[in-house]
Amino acid sequence: MLLLFNGITDDLPAQTIRKHSINDLQAAYLFHFTNFVSWPNLTTTSDDFIICIDTPQELAQEFHDLAEKSVEGKKVYVTKVDAETVLIDCKILFFKNTEREQQNKRLSAVKDSPVLTVGTSRTFNQKNGIVQLNNSHSRVTLSINLRPAKRVGLTISANMLDVAEEVIK
Amino acid sequence: VSIKSTDANAGPSLLHRLLSINAVLTIILLLAVCSLMIGKEYLSSSDRQISSLNALAIIISDRLTGVMAFEDYALAQRSIKVLRASDDILAACLYDAHMKVVTKFHRHSVNFCRDQHYLVKSTTVSQKIIVNDLVVGELVLYANSTKIRYQLLWMFLYLLGVISLCYALFWLVARWFFDREIMSVAQLGEIAERISTTGDYTLRMKKPKTSTSEISNLIHTLNQLLNMVEKNKHELEIIVDQRTQQLMSEKRKVEATSLAKSNFLAKLSHDVRTPLTAIMGYAELLSMDPKASRAQREKGDIIANNADFISQLVSNLLDLSKIESGHHELVSQAFNINELVEQLANSFTPISDTKNLSLSIKNEPMNAPWVVGDMVKIRQILNNLLDNAFKNTKHGQIELKIRQQIVSAEQCMLECDVSDTGCGIPSDKVDAIFDNYVQLGTSQINQKGVGLGLAITKQYVDLMNGQINVRSELGRGTTFHLSLPLDVTGAPECNTDNISMVEPTHLPSILLVDDDPNCLKILQQIMCDYAANIFCASSITQARRLLEEQSLEVIFTDIELPDGEGFDLANSVLKDDQTIIVMSAYFDHRRIQKMHTLGIQHSINKPFSNDDVLRVIKKIVNRQ
Numbered sequence: 001m002l003l004l005f006n007g008i009t010d011d012l013p014a015q016t017i018r019k020h021s022i023n024d025l026q027a028a029y030l031f032h033f034t035n036f037v038s039w040p041n042l043t044t045t046s047d048d049f050i051i052c053i054d055t056p057q058e059l060a061q062e063f064h065d066l067a068e069k070s071v072e073g074k075k076v077y078v079t080k081v082d083a084e085t086v087l088i089d090c091k092i093l094f095f096k097n098t099e100r101e102q103q104n105k106r107l108s109a110v111k112d113s114p115v116l117t118v119g120t121s122r123t124f125n126q127k128n129g130i131v132q133l134n135n136s137h138s139r140v141t142l143s144i145n146l147r148p149a150k151r152v153g154l155t156i157s158a159n160m161l162d163v164a165e166e167v168i169k
Numbered sequence: 170v171s172i173k174s175t176d177a178n179a180g181p182s183l184l185h186r187l188l189s190i191n192a193v194l195t196i197i198l199l200l201a202v203c204s205l206m207i208g209k210e211y212l213s214s215s216d217r218q219i220s221s222l223n224a225l226a227i228i229i230s231d232r233l234t235g236v237m238a239f240e241d242y243a244l245a246q247r248s249i250k251v252l253r254a255s256d257d258i259l260a261a262c263l264y265d266a267h268m269k270v271v272t273k274f275h276r277h278s279v280n281f282c283r284d285q286h287y288l289v290k291s292t293t294v295s296q297k298i299i300v301n302d303l304v305v306g307e308l309v310l311y312a313n314s315t316k317i318r319y320q321l322l323w324m325f326l327y328l329l330g331v332i333s334l335c336y337a338l339f340w341l342v343a344r345w346f347f348d349r350e351i352m353s354v355a356q357l358g359e360i361a362e363r364i365s366t367t368g369d370y371t372l373r374m375k376k377p378k379t380s381t382s383e384i385s386n387l388i389h390t391l392n393q394l395l396n397m398v399e400k401n402k403h404e405l406e407i408i409v410d411q412r413t414q415q416l417m418s419e420k421r422k423v424e425a426t427s428l429a430k431s432n433f434l435a436k437l438s439h440d441v442r443t444p445l446t447a448i449m450g451y452a453e454l455l456s457m458d459p460k461a462s463r464a465q466r467e468k469g470d471i472i473a474n475n476a477d478f479i480s481q482l483v484s485n486l487l488d489l490s491k492i493e494s495g496h497h498e499l500v501s502q503a504f505n506i507n508e509l510v511e512q513l514a515n516s517f518t519p520i521s522d523t524k525n526l527s528l529s530i531k532n533e534p535m536n537a538p539w540v541v542g543d544m545v546k547i548r549q550i551l552n553n554l555l556d557n558a559f560k561n562t563k564h565g566q567i568e569l570k571i572r573q574q575i576v577s578a579e580q581c582m583l584e585c586d587v588s589d590t591g592c593g594i595p596s597d598k599v600d601a602i603f604d605n606y607v608q609l610g611t612s613q614i615n616q617k618g619v620g621l622g623l624a625i626t627k628q629y630v631d632l633m634n635g636q637i638n639v640r641s642e643l644g645r646g647t648t649f650h651l652s653l654p655l656d657v658t659g660a661p662e663c664n665t666d667n668i669s670m671v672e673p674t675h676l677p678s679i680l681l682v683d684d685d686p687n688c689l690k691i692l693q694q695i696m697c698d699y700a701a702n703i704f705c706a707s708s709i710t711q712a713r714r715l716l717e718e719q720s721l722e723v724i725f726t727d728i729e730l731p732d733g734e735g736f737d738l739a740n741s742v743l744k745d746d747q748t749i750i751v752m753s754a755y756f757d758h759r760r761i762q763k764m765h766t767l768g769i770q771h772s773i774n775k776p777f778s779n780d781d782v783l784r785v786i787k788k789i790v791n792r793q
Contacts, residue, residue: 032238035234157235159233159235160239162235163235163238163244
């Protein structure tokens with residue numbers, strides 16, 4: 001991950017990067033998922049690559065910085081989810097400290113759309129969330145639920161699955 | 170089968186040379202091929218290993234992209250440890266983007282990831298791990314190249330075995346080929362060598378059963394050549410035998426002719442000189458007879474001179490005959506050069522007076538006047554030269570210059586120049602003057618003699634290892650230059666030649682033996698003043714009887730006697746205190762040898778002068 005940050009943050013020194021917050025890691029993970037997950041018809045559509053972040057707080061600058069990147073030629077667009085957001089247009093939907101009911105409601109809204117759902121709650125996979133980020137011993141680990149991913153046509157790379165702490169098939 | 174060269178200096182045999190050359194070339198070729206094969210195999214093996222490693226590195230790196238992306242280093246370590254299954258992999262190092270070691274695997278205790286030294290001892294490949302165009306890490310694999318080296322070593326040993334096998338096969342084939350082909354050539358050489366050393370041309374080379382046509386042709390040709398040589402040799406031997414028989418026959422004829430010639434010369438000499446002895450003796454007695462008138466004495470001189478000329482002519486003919494038969498020898502004795510010059514002066518002064526010519530003799534003072542040489546021949550040489558000078562000079566003078574050049578303590582050179590102011594020699598005849606029967610004068614009719622003097626002179630000079638040359642100018646004169654090497658000696662204690670008969674205390678009784686009564690009378694008259702008694706005998710028988718009856722001290726004997734040779738007296742009846750003097754008109758090689766054998770020291774040539782006889786008798790009387 002530090003390597004990724006090194007690339008993302010324009011060669012910032014490693015020691016400096018290590019002092020960044022969880023937002024840094026989460027932003028890096030979100031962008032990095034784009035390398036290991038394949039979306040159906042991504043190259044044929046002309047839309048931007050939209051990363052939606054559902055959080056009750058203000059959207060951190062680290063997430064805004066992702067907008068400077070691109071995925072397979074498409075400009076990354078980062079938006080904070082609100083009532084008017086069309087969730088099915090999102091390629092990645094990240095739930096960060098979202099209330100449980102609202103999270104379940106929005107997961108249900110995108111359950112049939114090719115949206116990579118990412119959450120930080122411990123029961124995120126059980127609620128048909130695809131990627132669950134776990135904090136353990138100052139490390140971030142992954143749990144991946146392949147069932148909802150397969151249902152909506154998302155393909156997750158074996159490399160990503162390899163590093164997953166748990167894979168639900 | 171081996172052919173050994175008999176020449177100690179000869180090099181290695183043909184077999185060894187051929188085998189050595191071929192072996193070296195074969196080994197070089199095989200080594201070159203092996204080197205190329207091994208090199209190619211090494212490169213190929215390295216390439217295969219590198220390709221394999223690259224593929225492995227690519228596969229693992231691809232699997233490690235997620236690991237490196239999400240920093241799952243535990244998984245990275247597990248993935249790397251999978252490489253343990255491959256025996257070829259010595260170590261693997263996984264670096265992050267900053268080339269810090271993330272995880273590693275190594276089979277031995279050596280830390281490959283830090284010690285770059287091992288890079289050179291192993292095959293190394295590296296593969297960068299890239300995620301979204303970003304290098305997130307690098308995987309370096311180290312493979313065991315020692316295995317390749319061992320494989321190459323085994324391959325080298327295998328090829329070495331193949332080379333050895335090839336060489337052994339080559340050797341066997343070469344030996345077989347040598348036995349079949351080259352051996353025939355070697356045997357050819359051996360037979361040729363035997364023929365050259367033994368001369369046995371009957372040797373033949375057997376045609377081998379298995380041989381190439383070239384070898385067979387060579388053997389066939391050699392045998393044909395030997396047949397021809399043998400045939401020619403046989404024919405040549407027959408011819409040589411025939412020629413040898415002819416030569417032997419010719420030789421016998423020549424020897425018979427030579428013997429006849431010698432006998433003829435001896436007879437001629439005896440028959441001519443014997444009467445000359447009487448003529449010269451009586452002429453001299455007449456010349457010296459105080460009772461005779463002046464006219465009678467002059468007639469005596471004329472008779473003596475002409476008889477002397479005939480005598481010299483006969484002597485020259487005999488000398489030339491001796492020279493041609495190779496029987497001429499040097500008789501060395503000590504003599505005084507000054508005395509020789511004096512004798513020459515005494516001989517030629519009367520002639521110069523008669524011919525009204527000036528005779529100049531310049532005898533330079535000599536450091537060593539006593540020398541050893543054949544005085545008789547030296548005197549004859551100078552006599553001939555002076556005689557020629559007088560014959561060819563009508564006006565002016567004759568000059569004799571004699572000087573001695575000391576070469577060392579034991580040797581000197583006698584240098585003589587005989588010059589005249591005569592007619593000279595035409596330049597086209599200078600080279601021929603020493604030939605037989607060539608005369609110097611322009612008019613052959615007026616010349617006296619038969620042209621043998623200079624020929625004999627040249628032969629004598631050559632016999633003495635001397636040199637003679639001539640310098641002449643037509644109309645102005647001729648100069649002969651003579652150089653003779655002589656041994657230097659000291660003066661003898663007593664020189665009897667010049668001792669005159671000064672009051673002899675004892676006069677010997679003399680026996681004269683000669684079948685010519687005139688000769689006996691002459692000798693009696695010459696010796697009458699120097700003998701107590703003179704007895705005469707005309708044969709060996711008479712002489713022996715007188716020797717038994719009388720006490721005789723000196724015997725003068727002719728060699729040719731009716732009942733034998735005068736030497737027989739020396740053989741049979743001669744006592745220790747008796748002295749024998751042999752006389753003959755012809756002293757050939759055999760007679761001189763016999764004189765030496767019998768120890769006879771004195772001899773008198775016929776015709777003799779009174780002085781010749783007196784010189785001998787004086788020596789004997791003074792010694793007694």
